[in-house]
Amino acid sequence: MATFKEFRNNVKPNWCPGCGDFSIQAAIQRAAANVGLEPEELAVISGIGCSGRISGYINAYGLHGIHGRALPIAQGVKLANRELTVIASGGDGDGFAIGMGHTVHAIRRNLNITYIVMDNQIYGLTKGQTSPRSAEGFKTKSTPEGSIESTLSPLEIALSAGATFVAQSFSSDLKQLTALIEAGIKHEGFSLINVFSPCVTFNKINTYDWFKENIVNLEQFPDYDPTNRVTAMNKIMETNGMLTGLIYQNTVRKSYEDMITGFRQEALAKQDLSLSEEHFAKLVAEFK
Amino acid sequence: MISQLSWKIGGQQGEGVESTDRIFSTALNRLGYYLYGYRHFSSRIKGGHTNNKIRISTYPIRAISDDLDILVAFDQESIDLNAKELRTGGVIVADAKFNPVVPEGIDARLFAVPITKMAEELGTSLMKNMVASGASWALLGLPLEVFNKAVEEEFGRKGAAIVEKNIEAVKLGAEFVLEQAGGPLDEFKLGDADGQQKLFMIGNEAIGLGCIAAGCRLMSAYPITPASEIMEYLIKKLPALGGTVVQTEDEIAAVTMAIGANYAGVRTMTASAGPGLSLMMEAIGLAGMTETPLVIVDTQRGGPSTGLPTKQEQSDLNAMVYGTHGEIPKIVIAPASIEDCFYDMIEAFNLAEQYQVPVIVMTDLQLSLGKQSCEPFDFNSIQINRGKLVEEGPELEQHQLFKRYELTEDGVSPRILPGAKNGIHHVTGVEHDETGRPSESATNRLKMMDKRLHKLDDLFIREGLRVDAPNETPDLLIIGMGSTGGTIDQAREWLTNDGITTNHITIRQIHPFPTEQLLPHLQQAKKVVVIENNATAQLAGQIKMNAGFAEKIRNLLKYDGNPFLPSEVYKACKELD
CATH class of the missing domain: 3.40.50.970 (Thiamin diphosphate (ThDP)-binding fold, Pyr/PP domains)
Known part of the structure; x- marks a missing residue:
């Protein structure tokens, strides 16, 4: 069985020293090993941005696509080969700005994939512009007077879009994050894990210390019931979206793959492409 | 006996024009006729004039016709808009309900059939399309049982009672019009079809x-x-x-x-x-x-x-x-x-x-x-060729990746699928090396660009050009693409009758452009006309840019939203400068 070391490769990430993304990468590698995957059984599909590079830093199959489209690509991979574990990953700009439409619909569709958002509340690779996750009043190169748009709450959106697994974590909490990714991989359906991942270069507000002060860990509430959508929504609002842990899980709803008529358990990619002459004749007969 | 005729049905969108056309043409197909349909419709669901035209022939045809023999009209608008297409002595089958009028200057024979009334008597006005198509089918003198079989298939899933009512509607329409006309119209008697089963x-x-x-x-x-x-x-x-x-x-x-x-x-x-x-x-x-x-x-x-x-x-x-x-x-x-x-x-x-x-x-x-x-x-x-797809990669050292973008002679690299053993590699839209890892090296960049861009150097697909070149040095080489081929061939028949020799090339491989294969044809032709449904002569542009001969090339363009008619192509070719 593969250990987390086997999910490492020899590529040095081009992230800044201290970037939260390093821990997220480590958590994915540990979670993959903990759930018993071999490197070739995992496909990491990532978007564009600093965090989008992650697919190249993990020893697994990986596709680094185009900005905002990690999710549709990942869903295509899963449809083609449901035997693979598919993780989609990218930044908050990738998933909640340019790719927001896909995020909502991937949640609704509920294919069995895990989406890990590396949320740093800013655009890093383009050197510091506002993100939908930036706080109101947040000053960046593109909002010199402070952002005048309201901050997007991906957790609330996910719940209202019909998400079956919603979690949030903090890159410094490797233990919690690893456990949540494992749970997300095991969840039969779409799992969204939003991870606070401080940008040490361009975000001087949402720093490690700031998160430590503001995060509300759900462990504080021993009675919290993650299967209750109403209390989940309330808790997100009460904590102003700063809660971490497993926020909501619906284990009743089947995954998209399991609801498609005729869709087989075996990977479609392994199926023979040929068509029997009899089947063909039947199709043609409809046009006579 | 005639070898071909054109039939059109017109009405408001959602009024059954589509289903009537479907049943009518399915029945004709069963008889072995060659058919070519054209749908005129609007971007809305209900309302607005719509019409379907079918050309029926005893020999292969691939174009709509200029004119029309039979027009089935559910409203006066359908007559007003389409009667001009009718050839002299053409027929209009219309619903008596709206007191149809043949527009001034049109020489056509009108059969006002109580279409709606008959349908309503059978229980629902929905069946008026069956009355109408029964009437026009009967005028052609074609066997009713074939038509009824098509009706049965269309409505079969709705139950025997519905089928029966629709067949009754067909019969009523047919009987009424035959009585008025005194039997099927001789001038619309189609010759026998070849009987070959077609799709x-x-x-x-x-x-x-x-x-x-x-x-x-x-x-x-x-x-x-x-x-x-x-x-x-x-x-x-x-x-x-x-x-x-x-x-x-x-x-x-x-x-x-x-x-x-x-x-x-x-x-x-x-x-x-x-x-x-x-x-x-x-x-x-x-x-x-x-x-x-x-x-x-x-x-x-x-x-x-x-x-x-x-x-x-x-x-x-x-x-x-x-x-x-x-x-x-x-x-x-x-x-x-x-x-x-x-x-x-x-x-x-x-x-x-x-x-x-x-x-x-x-x-x-x-x-x-x-x-x-x-x-x-x-x-x-049917042959399936998956190219250089491999099932498993070679034994790899630690940290060694599969060379998914290996530099090869033909530029195409072995491809392996996620899930395969010894196949891990990276895929990225960033410029990358042979294993898919990002690389900004200038040497690598050139190698990879050249690898990708030269993959198609020698590509020429099956019938990349469809050539019909009976003449060694034709007066005119007509070039087209897509759906225009049949229209061009129809026009060529008329041009040939006028003593103008033509060759016809359909360009099927648009890109990479089949320059080498097209060149000799351009050389041989005295004149070239490129026919396309756009305003800026995009296909002609490709030809000129890749193969030259700009001085020989003329354009025939149509971009009013309608397909070319054979007569338009014929006329334009006759009048080329």
């Missing part, structure tokens, strides 16, 4: 069937006119083969989902029209850069922007050839018949995997939606 379908259905034959098992798409029939067909048929169709949130999702699925090893396609193609451009570049097979169908319609969404045009050519930023290898093929729609899909999926490139199959609205007779497809010709 009768629209291009989009042939594309769907071709996809299935090609081993395509997934489709991700967003609805759009005139492409939606492809997804509608495949969603009915793919589940039985273990596959499915995903209706995505937009065309960007559609194309990127298809890229993901192709990367993971399933032949997957998407289909759209101009607006969707525009949205797909960035992703097409990703497929080109990552050498991921991809098949896209663009059913062209009137552009730009929303343009004329239900009308004919061939104006996306440049977008298909040049679309996406940067430079990638890409194949654009243009089926020119229903048969092509089927076989070209198989070819497209093979090319996409053999060359690991995006392949765009371009049709136009008339080819995609016009219902036509079609030769039976040859099952034995």
Whole structure:
């Protein structure tokens, strides 16, 4: 069985020293090993941005696509080969700005994939512009007077879009994050894990210390019931979206793959492409 | 006995024009006639004039006709708009309910049949289309039992009682008109058909069937006119083969989902029209850069922007050839018949995997939606070629990656699918090395660009040019693409009668442009005319840019939303300077 070391490769990430993304990468590698995957059984599909590079830093199959489209690509991979574990990953700009439409619909569709958002509340690779996750009043190169748009709450959106697994974590909490990714991989359906991942270069507000002060860990509430959508929504609002842990899980709803008529358990990619002459004749007969 | 005639039905959209046309033509197809249909419709669901025209022939035809023999009209508007097409002595079958009038200056015979009244007496005005088609079928003197069989199939699932009522409606219409006319009209007596069983379908259905034959098992798409029939067909048929169709949130999702699925090893396609193609451009570049097979169908319609969404045009050519930023290898093929729609899909999926490139199959609205007779497809010709796909990689050292982008002589590298042992590599739209890892090295950049861009150097697909060149030095070489071929051939017959010698080339491989193969034909011709449904002569532009001969080349362009009529092509060719 593969250990987390086997999910490492020899590529040095081009992230800044201290970037939260390093821990997220480590958590994915540990979670993959903990759930018993071999490197070739995992496909990491990532978007564009600093965090989008992650697919190249993990020893697994990986596709680094185009900005905002990690999710549709990942869903295509899963449809083609449901035997693979598919993780989609990218930044908050990738998933909640340019790719927001896909995020909502991937949640609704509920294919069995895990989406890990590396949320740093800013655009890093383009050197510091506002993100939908930036706080109101947040000053960046593109909002010199402070952002005048309201901050997007991906957790609330996910719940209202019909998400079956919603979690949030903090890159410094490797233990919690690893456990949540494992749970997300095991969840039969779409799992969204939003991870606070401080940008040490361009975000001087949402720093490690700031998160430590503001995060509300759900462990504080021993009675919290993650299967209750109403209390989940309330808790997100009460904590102003700063809660971490497993926020909501619906284990009743089947995954998209399991609801498609005729869709087989075996990977479609392994199926023979040929068509029997009899089947063909039947199709043609409809046009006579 | 005549060898061909044209029939048209007109009314308000949603009034049963489509179903009448379907039953009428299915019955004709059963009799072995060659058919070619044309739909005139608007971008709305109910209301607004719509009409369907069918050309019926005892020999193969692939064009609409200039004129019309029989017009079935549900309202006066249908008569007013279409009567001018009627040939002298043509027939109008109209609903007596609206007191139909033959417009001034039109020499046509009117049969006012109490269509609505008869239908209502049978229980519902919905059956008026059956009364009307029964009447026009009877005028042709064709066997009623064949028509009734088609009615039975159309309504069978609604129960025997409904079938019976509809057959009764057909009978009432037929009897009424025969009494008025004193029997079937001799001048519309069609000669016997060849009796050969033909298929009768629209291009989009042939594309769907071709996809299935090609081993395509997934489709991700967003609805759009005139492409939606492809997804509608495949969603009915793919589940039985273990596959499915995903209706995505937009065309960007559609194309990127298809890229993901192709990367993971399933032949997957998407289909759209101009607006969707525009949205797909960035992703097409990703497929080109990552050498991921991809098949896209663009059913062209009137552009730009929303343009004329239900009308004919061939104006996306440049977008298909040049679309996406940067430079990638890409194949654009243009089926020119229903048969092509089927076989070209198989070819497209093979090319996409053999060359690991995006392949765009371009049709136009008339080819995609016009219902036509079609030769039976040859099952034995279906061949699947997955190119350099390998099942397992070579034994790899620690940290060593599979060379997915290995530099090879032909530029095509071995391809392995996620899940395979010893195959881990990286895939990225960033410039990369042989293992897919990002690289900004100038040396690597040149090698990789050249590798990708030279993959298609020698590409010439099956019938990349369809050549009909009976003359060594023709007065005129007519070049077209897509659905215009039959119209051009019809015009050529008339030109030949006038002593003008013509050759005809249909360009089916649009990109990379088959310069070498086209050159001799351009050289031999005294004059060349390029016929296309767009305003800026995009195909002619490709010819001039690649092959030259600008001084010989004339344009015949039509971009009013309607297909060329044979007479327009004939007249323009006669009047060429």
